[in-house]
Amino acid sequence: MIRPDLTTDQCLKCNICTSACPVASVSDDFLGPKAVGPQAARYRYPHRPPSVPSLTWCSGCGICSLVCPHGVAVAEINIQAKAEIEKRRKTYLRDYLISRPELLGRLASPIASLANKSLSSRPMRWLLEKSLAISSNAPLPTFASQSLRTRLRSKCVDTPPDPGLESDQMVAFFHGCSSNYYEPDLGILAVTILEQLGQSVIIPPQKCCGLPLQSNGLLTAARRYAQANISWLAPFARRGIPIVGTSTSCTLSLKHDYRVILGLQDDESNIVASSTFDFFEFLTHQLADEIDQLDFKPLIADVIYHPPCQLRSHGIGFPALKILERIPGLQIRLSESDCCGVAGTYGIKQEKSLVAYNVGRTIFEQAKQSEVDFVLSDSETCRWWIAKHTGLPVYHPLEIMAKAMDIV
Amino acid sequence: MTEIVVVGGGLTGLLASIFAVDRGAKVTLVARGRGGLTLSHGCIDVWGKATPSRALSRLRMSHPYRLAGAESLRTGLEFLRDLCHQADLPYIGNISRNLRLPTALGTIHTSALAPKSLALGDLRDNTPITIAGVDGFRDFYPELVVANLLKAGIAINDALQLPLPLSAARRDPYAMDLARSFDDQHFRDEVARIWKPRLSGIKRLGVPAILGLFNPQLAHEELQERLGMALFEIPTLPPSLPGLRLERLLQRKAMEMGVFVIEGPKVLGRVDGSAKPARVSGVVLQTAGGGRTLTADIVLLATGGVLHGGLVFQQNGRVQESVLDLPVSYDEGRQHWTAYSPLETQPYANYGLRVNEQMQPLGADGLPIYTNLFCAGGLIAGADRSGEGSRQGIGVATAYRAIEAALG
Numbered sequence: 001m002i003r004p005d006l007t008t009d010q011c012l013k014c015n016i017c018t019s020a021c022p023v024a025s026v027s028d029d030f031l032g033p034k035a036v037g038p039q040a041a042r043y044r045y046p047h048r049p050p051s052v053p054s055l056t057w058c059s060g061c062g063i064c065s066l067v068c069p070h071g072v073a074v075a076e077i078n079i080q081a082k083a084e085i086e087k088r089r090k091t092y093l094r095d096y097l098i099s100r101p102e103l104l105g106r107l108a109s110p111i112a113s114l115a116n117k118s119l120s121s122r123p124m125r126w127l128l129e130k131s132l133a134i135s136s137n138a139p140l141p142t143f144a145s146q147s148l149r150t151r152l153r154s155k156c157v158d159t160p161p162d163p164g165l166e167s168d169q170m171v172a173f174f175h176g177c178s179s180n181y182y183e184p185d186l187g188i189l190a191v192t193i194l195e196q197l198g199q200s201v202i203i204p205p206q207k208c209c210g211l212p213l214q215s216n217g218l219l220t221a222a223r224r225y226a227q228a229n230i231s232w233l234a235p236f237a238r239r240g241i242p243i244v245g246t247s248t249s250c251t252l253s254l255k256h257d258y259r260v261i262l263g264l265q266d267d268e269s270n271i272v273a274s275s276t277f278d279f280f281e282f283l284t285h286q287l288a289d290e291i292d293q294l295d296f297k298p299l300i301a302d303v304i305y306h307p308p309c310q311l312r313s314h315g316i317g318f319p320a321l322k323i324l325e326r327i328p329g330l331q332i333r334l335s336e337s338d339c340c341g342v343a344g345t346y347g348i349k350q351e352k353s354l355v356a357y358n359v360g361r362t363i364f365e366q367a368k369q370s371e372v373d374f375v376l377s378d379s380e381t382c383r384w385w386i387a388k389h390t391g392l393p394v395y396h397p398l399e400i401m402a403k404a405m406d407i408v
Numbered sequence: 409m410t411e412i413v414v415v416g417g418g419l420t421g422l423l424a425s426i427f428a429v430d431r432g433a434k435v436t437l438v439a440r441g442r443g444g445l446t447l448s449h450g451c452i453d454v455w456g457k458a459t460p461s462r463a464l465s466r467l468r469m470s471h472p473y474r475l476a477g478a479e480s481l482r483t484g485l486e487f488l489r490d491l492c493h494q495a496d497l498p499y500i501g502n503i504s505r506n507l508r509l510p511t512a513l514g515t516i517h518t519s520a521l522a523p524k525s526l527a528l529g530d531l532r533d534n535t536p537i538t539i540a541g542v543d544g545f546r547d548f549y550p551e552l553v554v555a556n557l558l559k560a561g562i563a564i565n566d567a568l569q570l571p572l573p574l575s576a577a578r579r580d581p582y583a584m585d586l587a588r589s590f591d592d593q594h595f596r597d598e599v600a601r602i603w604k605p606r607l608s609g610i611k612r613l614g615v616p617a618i619l620g621l622f623n624p625q626l627a628h629e630e631l632q633e634r635l636g637m638a639l640f641e642i643p644t645l646p647p648s649l650p651g652l653r654l655e656r657l658l659q660r661k662a663m664e665m666g667v668f669v670i671e672g673p674k675v676l677g678r679v680d681g682s683a684k685p686a687r688v689s690g691v692v693l694q695t696a697g698g699g700r701t702l703t704a705d706i707v708l709l710a711t712g713g714v715l716h717g718g719l720v721f722q723q724n725g726r727v728q729e730s731v732l733d734l735p736v737s738y739d740e741g742r743q744h745w746t747a748y749s750p751l752e753t754q755p756y757a758n759y760g761l762r763v764n765e766q767m768q769p770l771g772a773d774g775l776p777i778y779t780n781l782f783c784a785g786g787l788i789a790g791a792d793r794s795g796e797g798s799r800q801g802i803g804v805a806t807a808y809r810a811i812e813a814a815l816g
Contacts, residue, residue, distance in 0.1 A: 016446045019584045019647035028578045028585070035579075066672050069441030069717065255697035274698035285700065315672030315695035317436075322668065334663060336622075 002260050004076035011038035011072045017064035022309075022339040023057055026358035030057035033064035037077045055082055057355065059343035060215045061309035075313075076261050079214065086217030094132040098345045099216040102208035105143060105181025112145040135353035138342075139388035141182040141380070148175050148184035149203065152191065156203045160239045171199045172236045174245035174254065174276070177208050178380040189402045190246045190279060196405065197283070197290045204243075205232040209250040214257060215344050226258045226269075234268040237275035242286065246279045246398060248311040248378045249344065255314065278311065279398060280319035280378070291323065296404040298328040301373040305397070306335035306363055306386060308379035309343065320378060320397035327404045333370060337363035340377070342385035357389065364389045376400060409434045410815060413691055413702055415675050415731055416710035416718070418443030420785030420803035422658040423488065424710055425667045427811040430487075436668045436702060438675050438693060443655065444716050444786075449643040450617075450650025451509070452485065452499070452804065454520035456797015460503040472788045472802045475765050476809035481801060484808035485521065492523075495657045496625045500527035508532055510539075510614060512548055512642050514556025518797060523650050525628040529614050529640035531562055538565045538607075539614045539642075542572050546580055547645045548616040570606065570615075573598040583644045584652070586618035590627045600634035610637055617641035617649045624653055672696075677707065677732035679778070688732070688778045706780045706814045709769075710807065713760055713786035713793075721745070727759055729787070734769050734777060737762050737789045753795050760789030766813035767806055782810040 011034065018024055018032035030036075036055040055078060064074035097104065108115040118124050125136040134140075149156055161170075171194055179187030191201045210225030233243055233254070245251040254276040258264045283291055307318045324332055340360040341347055347356030367375055367390040374393040377383050383394040402408050410433045414425045417439025425437045454460040464473050464481070473481065485503070492499045499521045501507050506518040508531040516531060529537070537557075539550040550567035557564045573595065574581070589595045607613060619641055620627030632639040643650050663669055673693035678701065680689035690703035709731055711718030719736060720728045727738040738759040739745065745756040761769040761783055768776035769783055784806035786793065793799035 014447060015582070015647050016442050018582060019446065019652065020442065024582075025584060025588060028581070031579050032582070067442040069443070071441075071674075252696060255695075270698075273696075276697050312671065313696060315670065315693065316700070317668055317670035325666075334660070 002073075002265065004073035004080060004260060005041070007071060007073045008038045008041045008077065010070045012070060013039065014070075016067050016069065017074050020063050020067040020338065022061060022063060022337075022341070022359045023059050023355060026361075027057060027355045029355070030054055033058065033074045033078060037064070037074045037081070038072055041077060041081075056085065057352075058082065059339070059341070059346040059352075059356070059359070061339045061343050062313040063309055063338055066312050073260065079261055080219075083217040083219040091218065092133075094134060094349070095216045095218070097132070098134070098348055099212035099218055100208070101177040101181070101212060105147070105177055108143040109145065109147055109181055112143040116142045129350055133350040134348055135350040137353055137357070137388075138348040139384040140348075141178070141384060143181060144184045146184065148180045148187040151184055151188065152203060155191070155201055156205075158205055160204075160236045160241060161202070163239070168240070169199050170241045171201050171282075172204045172233070172241050172243045173201050174206060174233075174243050174250060175203065176245060176247040176250035178247055183380060186246060186396055186399065189407060190398055192407050193398060193402055193405065194244070196407070197287050199287075202241075204236050209253040211249050211253045211257065212345050214253070214261060215346070219262060223262045223264065226253070226262050226264055229254070230258065230264065230269050230272050233272045237271040241275070242282060243272065243276045244279055244282045245276070246378075246396065247380060248278055248308050248314065249381075251276050251278045252310050252313055278314055278316065278319065278378070280323060281314070281316050284319040284322045294405065296327045297406055299400065299404050300329040302331040302333075302371075304333050304335055304363070304367055304370065304372050304375045306337070306340060306375055306377040306382060308377055308382045309339040311378050312338075320376070323401055324376070324397055327400065330400070333372070335363045336366045340382045340386050342381050344381050347385055356385075360385065360389060367392055410705045411703070412436070412706040412708060412814065413438060413704040414708045414710055415439075415691065416443065416712060416716075416785070417659075417669075417671070418710065418712060418716060418785065418803070419445050419448070419654070419658070419800055420712075420807045421710035422655070422662055423484070423804060424708055424784055424807035424811055425662050426491070426658065426665060427484075427487070427808055428708075428815060429662070429665045429667050431811065431815045433815055435666070436670065436704070437662060438670045438673065438691065438702075440672065440674050440717065444712060445651045445655035445658075447646040447648065448651035448654075448800075449517065449648060450523055450654050451507075451517070451519040451526065452488070452521035452800040453518075453797045454481070454485075454503050454801030456506065456518040459505060460520055460801070470762075470790045472763075472791050472806055473798070475763060476767070476802075476805040477765070480809040480812065481805035484804040485801075487808070488804060489521065491661060492654070492657065495661065496623070497653055497657055498524045498625065500524050510537075510553060510557060510562075510642055512553060512616070512644055514553040514560075516560060516562075520801065523624075523653070525619060525624060525639075525641045526617070526643070526650060527640075528612070528638050529642065534563065535612045535638060536563060536565045537612045537614055538568060538610045540568050540570045542570050542586070542616065542618070544572060544574060544577065544581055545583070545586060545616060545618070547583065548642070553614070553642070565610070568606070570603055573602060582647075583616065583618050583649055584621065584647060587621040587624075587649050590618060590620040591622050596627060596630060596634075600631060604635055607635060607637065612638040612640070614640050614642050616644045618644070621649060621653065621656070624649070675731055677781075679732070686778050688781050691731070706782065708810055708814065709781070709783040709787055710785045711787055714756060716786055718787040719759065721756070729761065732781070734761055735771060736760065753792055757792040757794060758790060760787050762789050765809075767810035768813075780814075782814050784810040
């Protein structure tokens with residue numbers, strides 16, 4: 001059983017987390033992960049909200065936990081404490097809405113072109129900022145008129161297929177909200193790559209991973225989503241079918257957040273966690289031989305690779321690099337920034353959007369000054385945010401891989 | 409291509425990775441949390457108690473320096489110095505004469521190599537010194553530095569406090585916050601403008617180490633020129649900028665050279681049960697999703713001693729090596745671990761793994777336990793690194809020797 005609150009005592013107050021915190025480094029509204037977390041927790045009555053309003057500035061990027069050399073679950077402590085604050089106040093309508101991308105997707109898909117047009121119009125954005133405090137500077141995703149599940153209906157299954165001959169080459173695709181409602185083309189590319197590598201892809205029942213709810217402190221709702229996903233996915237995991245996702249934040253939820261932040265620690269959540277893979281982790285870890293045999297087409301471009309903070313928290317390094325490095329002609333620079341700032345829904349909020357922008361400024365300036373052709377990043381919210389603030393195209397690394405495999 | 413896994417992301421692990429990739433190996437560096445450099449003064453101590461070049465050849469044969477050999481130290485330091493020079497973070501000094509640098513407590517730190525911005529504070533140079541604090545930064549007391557240096561008989565002029573062009577901050581600034589401000593050209597212009605008139609007649613000025621993170625060399629040189637005097641930095645309480653700068657430089661260099669870096673997971677070793685003589689087959693990483701196996705031809709442990717997690721001192725009186733539970737040389741019984749006074753030499757400081765001249769951990773029979781396992785840095789027994797002032801030197805020499813022995 002992993003209990004974040006019990007790691008508090010391991011904190012030596014060394015401030016390594018504070019020095020690595022992207023938010024504390026650009027805003028003095030935030031006291032830093034140590035000050036609001038393990039330090040404040042020493043004076044906190046159990047199950048009471050911490051009296052540190054500054055905590056709400058935490059973006060939840062998770063870098064503090066990653067850099068801690070003593071195993072303190074700083075980010076997890078802070079997310080749980082944020083939820084305590086949230087519990088004791090009325091949830092803003094805005095936070096209710098932006099933490100439910102699946103609901104929005106389901107409502108808007110049938111009227112996608114109308115919804116996209118109105119959401120991209122200036123008066124509408126002005127209205128959203130004035131009425132709901134949704135920053136008019138933040139990128140909002142566009143809805144696709146047909147969801148991935150509709151387009152790949154034949155691959156959708158309710159339960160794992162009966163044990164058969166093909167099942168050892170089978171992959172369950174976790175598309176998440178973004179591949180389903182916003183970027184279905186990306187999901188289709190991912191499925192195509194997996195199939196070209198000899199996998200047979202099925203799409204298990206699933207709903208939003210619940211991370212946006214969790215980041216907004218709405219843990220009860222997040223837990224409901226998590227429980228639904230675990231009960232749907234566990235039968236696949238038990239059958240030895242790996243669960244693969246292209247969104248690093250969804251896969252992190254399945255691996256880590258459900259268990260450590262939402263406290264769902266049982267056999268089912270454990271097997272789902274250990275069977276879940278980030279797309280490139282799966283490729284480099286499970287399909288290394290197949291990948292070695294691929295002959296990539298040259299792709300002449302100078303690019304920046306920005307690993308999302310949520311990918312860092314997987315503890316697997318940046319596996320996309322192992323594949324990108326093999327594409328002839330591709331010049332890759334690493335992002336100078338540990339976080340682009342948006343952290344899911346954080347940058348969308350009007351009161352946070354300037355801090356979020358400043359967090360990402362290093363990568364925005366690097367992209368502009370180095371005159372790269374495009375930027376690569378594994379997480380959708382990072383891609384939309386970096387594209388908005390650099391004016392450059394930003395792709396998922398798998399889109400480039402597909403190109404080098406002649407898929408597009 | 410030889411595949412090597414380096415465990416540990418401090419000075420030793422980062423350097424070992426760079427040495428290995430330079431010799432053509434395929435390197436994965438795994439680090440649980442940021443390494444010791446974040447907390448370090450950023451200098452390379454080789455032998456603080458006396459002149460290193462003379463003292464080292466007189467050490468007992470079991471000392472890590474003697475096992476690694478003088479040549480490893482010399483070549484390793486040369487390599488490091490070149491790296492830093494190329495990356496615009498020049499280091500000054502050599503092993504035939506130690507620098508004598510003032511600390512934030514007003515004691516004298518003897519070190520072989522220091523970043524240029526620190527080395528200019530060398531007390532062997534008798535240009536008179538003034539020490540200045542900066543307003544709002546509570547981690548540095550110029551009066552304390554001056555009072556203690558005077559007690560030690562160092563001629564020192566004065567202590568003073570300088571203002572900074574900061575807007576009213578909502579919290580105490582950390583050294584890191586100030587360093588980020590100094591990265592900004594406009595901020596430096598403003599600093600030079602307000603400081604200049606307050607510093608007339610001063611020949612040499614010491615300030616806390618806050619002069620920039622991303623481009624400290626530029627910040628230092630520019631301010632020095634604008635103020636028209638020698639300007640030097642004194643490392644502050646951790647996280648300490650000179651250490652962070654070196655860490656950042658080595659991390660980026662390692663990644664640029666193709667080291668695959670995995671931050672986050674705890675690491676456990678894997679033994680190849682069938683091999684005779686015994687071998688390790690790789691490591692298991694405790695990632696967010698669970699254990700993931702990483703196979704390797706060679707494993708190098710650079711996990712550090714008790715301060716850094718390589719050795720775990722148990723309540724039951726056992727001292728355990730954290731990755732493979734290797735035999736540790738230590739005194740049975742907790743009462744023997746520490747000396748009566750904290751200022752005496754501590755017995756525990758000498759605990760660690762016994763190694764041969766190839767840096768292979770040895771068993772009770774004096775033979776290597778695993779033919780393809782090597783170690784370097786603070787994990788090795790037989791040196792009191794704090795007392796000797798030898799921590800970084802041992803890291804550099806043993807990292808070099810271990811990689812040389814492992815890769816030939």
